[in-house]
Amino acid sequence: MKNFKSIIFQILWLASLFFTPFHLHAQTYGQNGMVVSDNVLASEVGIDILKKGGNAIDASIATAFALAVTHPEAGNIGGGGFIVLMKSDGEVTTFDFREKAPLKATPDMFQDAAGNLIENANSNGLKAVGVPGTVAGLYLAHQKYGKLPWPDLVQPAVDLAQKGFPMTWGLYKAALNMEDWDDSYDIMTNYFRNEAGEIIKPGELWTQPALAKTLSLIRDKGQDGFYKGEVAEEIEAYMKAKGGIITKEDLARYTAIERKPVKGTYKGYEIYSMPPPSSGGVALIEMMNLMEQADLQKIEFNSTAYVHLVAEAMRRAFADRAEHLGDPDFNPEMPLDKLTSKEFAKKRFENIDLKKASVSDSSKFGQLYDGSSTTHFSVVDKEGNAVSMTYTLEHSYGVGMGSAKLGFIFNNEMGDFNPVPGVTNSDGQIGSKPNLIAPEKRMLSSMTPTIVAKDGKPHLIIGSPGGRTIINTVFQTVLNVLEYNMRIDKAIEAMKIHHQWLPDGLVYEKHLMSPDTRDALTKMGHRLFPYNNLGVLMGITYDPKLKVYVGAADSSSEDGAAVGY
Template sequence: MALLKHASALLSASCLLTSSLFSQQPDLTPTVAKHAMVVTCEHNATDAGLAILKQGGNATDAAVAVGFTLAVTFPRAGNIGGGGFMLIRDKHGKTHFLDYREKAPAAASRDMYLDAKGTVIPGRSLVGYLASGVPGTVAGLVYAQSHFGKLTLAQDMAPAIKLATDGYPLPAGEAHDLQNKNLTRFPASARIFQRDGNFYKEGDIFKQPELAATLTAISKDPTTFYKGAIAQQIASFEKAGGGLITAEDLASYEVKDRAPITGHYHGYDLITAPPPSSGGIVLVEILNILSTYDLPKLGPDRSAAQVHVITEAFRRAYMDRGDYLGDPDFNTLPLKQLADPAYAAAWRKSIDPDKPTASKDLVRPAGFLPPPPQTTPATEPTQTTHFSIVDAEGNAVSNTYTLNGFFGSGVTVDGLGFVLNNEMDDFASKVGVPNAYGLIQGAANSIAPGKRPLSAMTPTILTKNGKLFMVLGSPGGSTIITTVANDIISIVDNGLNIQQAADAPRFHHQYLPDIIQLEKKFPADIGDQLKSMGYTTNRLSVADAKSPGVWGDSEIIAIDPKTHQLLGGHDHRLDYGKAAGY
C-alpha cells in the first residue's frame, strides 16, 4: 500500500505534476482564505453566502442563502421546485444528513409511464406536468436554517429576494441556456425565461418579480409553501395541467435527518450520503476496492494504468448499485455488506491487471449479499448543482440539489415563477430499461406513492484525525459518484491540489452500457491506450460544458493542515462560478 504523502504537501499549490494534463489551463492555484470559504457554480450565489457569513451567520445560514440565490441566478438547476441533500458537520464533529429529496405523489403508480403494451412512453417522465415529484427544497432549506442556523430565515433569504427583484446581468452561458426548447413549450416558462421569443442576450438584466414575491412570502411564513396559499396555488396549477401533485401531497412532505454513510480511505475518514442516495455507499465501495492499490506506482494521474484499475472498481460498484439500492423507507438495503472490506477484497481478486472484465461476464462474489430483488421496476440526469461552505468556526456544509433535467420538467408554476422538477425519471419506469442517463435499476427503485427516487448525489466531507480536511461534491447525474471518487483519488493518492483536481479531465463507467465515457478534453493518447487494452470508449457524444448537459462541476474546499488556511477550488467548466472567502 502506498505511503501517504504529508497532507500539506498534497494540498500545495506548487505541486508538480508528472504529466502535462494541465499545461493549457489558465490558473490552477486554489483560492486562499484565512477564516471562511464559499464555493459555488454561480458568482452571485458565492457572494450571497459570503455576505451572510460576514453578517455573523454560520455555514448553514450561508448554505440557505446560496440555495435560495441559486434558485434565482441558476434556474436550470438551482431551485425551489426540486430537492436534494445537505450534509452538515459542525465544529464539534457532529454530523447531520438532511434528505429533502422529492417524493412521488400519492397518485403515482408503478406503471404510470407505460402504454397499454407495457412499453415506456418516451418523454413522459421527463417533460411536462406528470414528470414532477413533490418538491422538497423549501422544506430542506427551512429545516436546516431553523435547526442549525444562527440568523433568521428572512436574513438568509434577503440576497435571493433582492436579486429576483432588482435583477442581475446575464452571462453569455446562462442567456443561451434560457433558450431551452422545453421552456418554450409551456406558456409561463416561455413568458418568464424567454420573453415569449424575444430571447435574453448576454448582459441583459434578468428580473423575476413573480419569484421575488414567492420568496418574500416564504421568508415571512415558510409554511405557506406546503400548507398555505402557495401550496393551494401549486395544487390548482398541477390539476389544471394534468399533473399529480395535490395540496395533501405538499402538506405531508417531511425532511428526513438521516445518519450519514461513513468509510475510510488511506488515512482519511469519509462522511457521505446514505440512501436514497446511492452515491455514498457506491463511493465507499469504490474506494474500498482501490484501498490496497499503490496507484501512483501504476503511473501519474489519468494514466491508462490508473484509469484501468479505477474503472474496474467503478464497474463493480455500479453493478451493485443497480441491483440493490433504493429508498430506505421502502426497502431493506444491504449497506453493511456492501461496505464490508472483505467484500471489496473479493471483488478486487476478479480485476485483471492488464485488461477489462466485460460487464456481461461479471460474477458477484458469493457469500456476502442476498440475491438481488427480482420483482418489478425502474431510473437519473445532470441538472444538479453543488456548493461547499466552511465558516470561521469550522462548521462545514456540503450540499447537492437538483431539478433533475435541464430546467426540470420545463413547467413553470404560473404566478409563482419557479420551475418544477422532472425527478420522476429517477425512478425505474420498467425493469431493464435505461433512464435518461443510461442507468438500469432494480426493483428497489420502482415507483410507489410517497417514495423518494434513487439518486447519485454525493455530498461528501473528509476528515483526518478528527479534523476537517475537505468538503466536496458535484452535479452530473450518474457521473456524480465517479467525479467525486476521482477528485478524492487525485488529491489523496496523486498529490494534485484541489484546483487541479476540479479541472482534471473526467472519465466514467457505470457497468451498463459497457463503455468508458471520456470527456472531450481527456488526453487522446490515453484513450487510445485504453482501447488497445480492450475497452470500448466514447469521446464524441459525451456531455460536457460545451454540449447539452454538464459533466460534473467540482466545488471543493480543503483545509491545509500546516497553515490552517482554507483552500477553495471552483471547477472552470462553469465560468461564472467562483470560490471566495475572507
C-alpha cells in the same frame, strides 16, 4: 430615473467583481470562511451571511435560495437534494430532502398497454414531477442548526429576484437555446424575456417579480409559505390544469429527514457522505475501498493501467448500486454495511483483471439514469463547521414547466425511478425492486455531497452536478486529493472518466486523454465514448501549514466562483 438606477446598479455590480477577494476559476484563499458555488453572486451572498455572524448552515441556506434566482438551470425551490454537515466538534449529520412520488403515482404509470416504457414519458410533462423538497430541507436544517433568523437568510434571494441582477453570458446562451422551444414549456416561453418580448441581453437587468413574491412568502412563513396557503393552492391548480398529479395533500404531507451519514476510511482519512436514497456515498466508499486494495505506487496516474483500474472499480460499484439501493424507508434491509466494508472490497477486487476489461451482464444487475441539471456548493465557516450540499431539478431546467404566478421551474425527478418492474437491459434500463415507483417514495439519486476529515476536522468539502456521472467525478477528485496530494483546483480540473456498468462503455473527456491511451484501452476490451466535460465540481480544502481554507470552482461553470474572506 428607472434607467439611471439600472445603470448605477450595473456599475456597482461590475465594480464589485474587481474588488471582491475571489477568483472565478482559480484557487483562492479564506482565513475565516469560504463559499464555492455555481454563481458568483450566490457565493457572495453566502459570504455576507458568514460576515454577519451566521454559521455554515446559515450561509448554505442563503446561497441555495440565491442560486434559485441566479442559477435557474439547477438552483431551485422546485426540486430537492441533500446536505452533509460536519459540525465544529466533529459530529456529522445529513439532511435528506429528495423529492417524493405523489400519492397518485403507480409502478406502471409510464408504461403503455403492452407494459413497455413510453418514450420520454417519465421525463416530459407534469407527471414526471416529484413533490419538491428543497424548501422543507433548508427549513429543517435551519431549525436544527441555524443561527441567524430565517428571514435574514431568504431576503438576499428576494432582493436579487425583485431588484434584478445583470444577465450573464451563460444565462444568455441558455436563453438563445430555448428560442425554438414550443408553448408546452409554458413558463420558459418568456422566462428570459423583458416586457417587450425580447431576450434580455448580457449586462441588462433581469428581474423575476413572480419568484420574488413566492420567496417573500417563504421568508415570512417558513416552509408553510411553500407547502401550504396560496403557493400550494396554485401548485395544485396548475397541476390539475396541465395534467399533473401533485395535490395540496402531497405538499402538506412532505417532510425532510435528518439521517446518519455513511462513513468510510482511506489511508487515515475519514470519508462522510450521503446515505440512501442517495446512492453516491455508498458507491464512493466502495470505490475508495477498492482503490485501497491496489498498489498505486506501481500504477502511474492517468496511465492506461490507472484508467483501466478506475473504470473497473466504477463498474462494480454501479452494478451493486443498481441491485441493492433505493429509498431506505421502503427498503429497510439494504446491505449498506456490507457494501461499504473493507472485506467486501477485497472480494470484489479479486476478480478484477488488471490487463482486460470485464463484461457487464444485464441479466444479473443494472444501473439507472440520472439527469444533469444539478448544482453543488461547498461552505465552511471560521468555527470549522462545514457543509456539502447538492440539489437538483434532474434535467437542465427540469421539466421546463411551472406556473407563471409562482415564477419557478418544476423538476422531472420521477425519471430516476425504475420505470418497468423486472426489466433490466444492456441499454441501461433497470427494473430492480428497490427503486420501483410507489406513492411517497423517494427516487434513488446519484448526488454525492461529501466531506473528508482528518483528525475530526474538515480536510476536503466536495461535490458536483452531472447526473449519473456525479459519483465518479467526486470519487476521482477525492482520490486525486488524498492519494496524489493534488491542490484542489488541479484535482478538479484533472481528466475524468465515467463507467456506470450499463450501458457497458467507458466515457472519457476527449481533449484530456491521449490517443495512445485510447488505443491501449480499446485493445483491453473497453468500448470508449468521448465527452466534452464530466462534472462541475465545487471544492474546498484546508491547508494546515497556512491554517487557511483553499477553494476552487470548476472552470466549466460559466458563472461559478470561490469566495473567501
